[in-house]
Amino acid sequence: MRALGIILAGGNPVKIRDLTKKRAAAALPIAGSYRAIDFALSNMSNSSIQKVAVLTQYNSRSLNEHLNSSKWWDFGRKHGGLFLFTPTITADNGYWYRGTADAIYQNLDFLKKSHEPYVVISSGDGIYKTDYSKILEYHIAKKADITVVCKEIPEQEDATRFGVVKMDSTMRITDFEEKPMVAMSNIVSTGIYIIRRRQLIDLIEHSAEEGRYDFVTDILVRYKNLKKIYGYKIKDYWNSITTVDAYYKTNMDFLKKDVRNYFFKEQPDIRSKVSDLPPAKYNPKANVKNSLIASGCIINGTVENSILFKKVFVGNNCVIKNSIILNDVYLGDNIYIENCIIESRGTIRANTRFVGEDGVKIVNEKNERYAL
Known part of the structure; x- marks a missing residue:
């Protein structure tokens, strides 16, 4: 051209x-x-x-x-x-x-x-x-x-x-x-x-x-x-x-x-930098519906109508609905997230709840992972 x-x-x-x-x-x-x-x-x-x-x-x-x-x-x-x-x-x-x-x-x-x-x-x-x-x-x-x-x-x-x-x-x-x-x-x-x-x-x-x-x-x-x-x-x-x-x-x-x-799926392709990560892992308690799960993720809870980027860990009994979880986020057990964007490299403590009531809520949690 x-x-x-x-x-x-x-x-x-x-x-x-x-x-x-x-x-x-x-x-x-x-x-x-x-x-x-x-x-x-x-x-x-x-x-x-x-x-x-x-x-x-x-x-x-x-x-x-x-x-x-x-x-x-x-x-x-x-x-x-x-x-x-x-x-x-x-x-x-x-x-x-x-x-x-x-x-x-x-x-x-x-x-x-x-x-x-x-x-x-x-x-x-x-x-x-x-x-x-x-x-x-x-x-x-x-x-x-x-x-x-x-x-x-x-x-x-x-x-x-x-x-x-x-x-x-x-x-x-x-x-x-x-x-x-x-x-x-x-x-x-x-x-x-x-x-x-x-x-x-x-x-x-x-x-x-x-x-x-x-x-x-x-x-x-x-x-x-x-x-x-x-x-x-x-x-x-x-x-x-x-x-x-x-x-x-x-x-x-x-x-x-x-x-x-x-x-x-239609040509031409959209290309990106490739990361050497293992495929997403769905453990026995995982329940995923209409979602995009990137490589490196480990799912133990429920994910509905959501997008999980690379290296996201979802703990036991978690529920994620209509949300975007950015790269390298750790979600502890018993968490409920709806209508949210979780900022990358964050750690969400167990037993917490985040819901976007009047629109999309941006969550930027920086808890130390070793303290969990």
Whole structure:
């Protein structure tokens, strides 16, 4: 494919900070064995994009560990590869990334030294599967300056947490408002863009000269009437985990057979870093219904409509319903958990109860395991 990829993975969404205190949003666990960034990386690889840059900043240690080998997404190659960029203090610059456009500007040499004519830009927290080459064909056919991938969401969903767009009959974007107070339509931007490389360099440099640092507000919104910006609608599954409720819903969607089959049984594959863990063990008292249980788990209790990530221990007479248990959690005996997200590496003492009464409850227990 005649494009390189840029994945913006440095953000810290305000509405999900309870889950990003020790990890980047792009490193959030998804569907038992994956991280959010796996979906963007797999889409890049499956679209034959050979050179991808991941721009990280906030709480990036776990994300860097996850990306320590490019082979899992088939980027271990002579030409191209996976590049990881963090803010760097130089003689000319001592700033952290001040926005998405500034993140690209601080790594502009990557674009200038590349030779691919087009750039695919994607966020690191989108959960979706798509072929970027088809979007590029559309972009070229429309003779667009920028193509924005859009999704029509159900009327009952809150569109104000996204960028909301309006398009005319030719699919040209006539209005674009980022996270409005009141949504003017239910067509939202997915945070995926295609643009010619040289034009991106010019726009980023011009924005930096004017002290403008955000790609959406300072380029897409600012130039919507000056550049030919077109929308490309996708109809398949897409969600962005920018809130706790969205994160919970996205994970719970994987308990639906059609969503699981779409991501994991239909080609192309979604890939992730593989851990050398034994398969999940179900002891005689285990009772599991409609749940995803990752490798390394040991189950002694009841698990219903829940997702257990790697290395979770469930004690005797435990009941887990409609919950997400993140990596390496120890659950003692006689525990009841419902409508909760249990933070990773936690220890829940025996005979305790956690229930999300008015929505999803995040539980972050750090009891010492040897004291149990």
